[in-house]
Amino acid sequence: MKISRRDNLDRFYVLQARGFGLFVHHMHHDENVDVFHSHPWDGVSLIFGGYLEERFEKRPRMRWLFNVIRAKHFHRVTLPMGPVWSIFVHGRRKNEWAVKHRDGRILDTEPWHGIGGRTAYAPNGIP
Numbered sequence: 001m002k003i004s005r006r007d008n009l010d011r012f013y014v015l016q017a018r019g020f021g022l023f024v025h026h027m028h029h030d031e032n033v034d035v036f037h038s039h040p041w042d043g044v045s046l047i048f049g050g051y052l053e054e055r056f057e058k059r060p061r062m063r064w065l066f067n068v069i070r071a072k073h074f075h076r077v078t079l080p081m082g083p084v085w086s087i088f089v090h091g092r093r094k095n096e097w098a099v100k101h102r103d104g105r106i107l108d109t110e111p112w113h114g115i116g117g118r119t120a121y122a123p124n125g126i127p
Contacts, residue, residue, distance in 0.1 A: 008077075019092035027051065028083040034102040036074035037111075043069045043090035052078045056100060074100050 002013035008029040015022040025045075031037075036056045045067040053067065054060040056074035069075070071094040099107045 021090050023088045023090075025086045025088055026083065027077060027079060027086070030078040031076040033076075035107065036076045036100045036102070038074045038095070038098045038100070039069055039071050039090070040093045040095055040097050041090040042071050042094065043088055045069060046087040047084060048086060049084040050081055051084050052080055054078070056102075071095050074098070 004011040004013070008027060008031050010026040010028070012024040012026075013021070014024055019041075021041075036054075045063075047063055047065055047067060050062055050064045052060050053063050054076050060078075069088075096109045097111055098109045099111050101107055
């Protein structure tokens with residue numbers, strides 16, 4: 001099984017076929033307070049526990065069991081109750097990954113190049 005380890009989560013690649021994918025995520029640290037990311041595809045997350053999701057320019061909301069994540073939305077996750085596991089299923093690719101600062105600047109596109117690829121921003125600061 002392929003595994004991608006990041007500063008804030010570990011991603012286990014369970015299935016990838018014909019543009020669709022199934023991951024298991026172990027989210028173990030909060031994301032940077034000033035950095036949001038988008039996804040290249042729409043997806044659905046089944047959450048085992050709960051996390052606080054903040055979408056860009058929106059109020060944070062607690063997500064408990066289920067979350068729909070659209071490719072066009074920028075969001076960040078914090079873990080007020082500690083580490084969380086989730087199963088994430090996504091559809092076909094619609095756009096690039098992107099990382100955005102809270103002030104609206106795009107910091108990077110395609111920051112994660114494959115498994116174990118680079119991370120575009122430091123966990124405790126902005127480059």
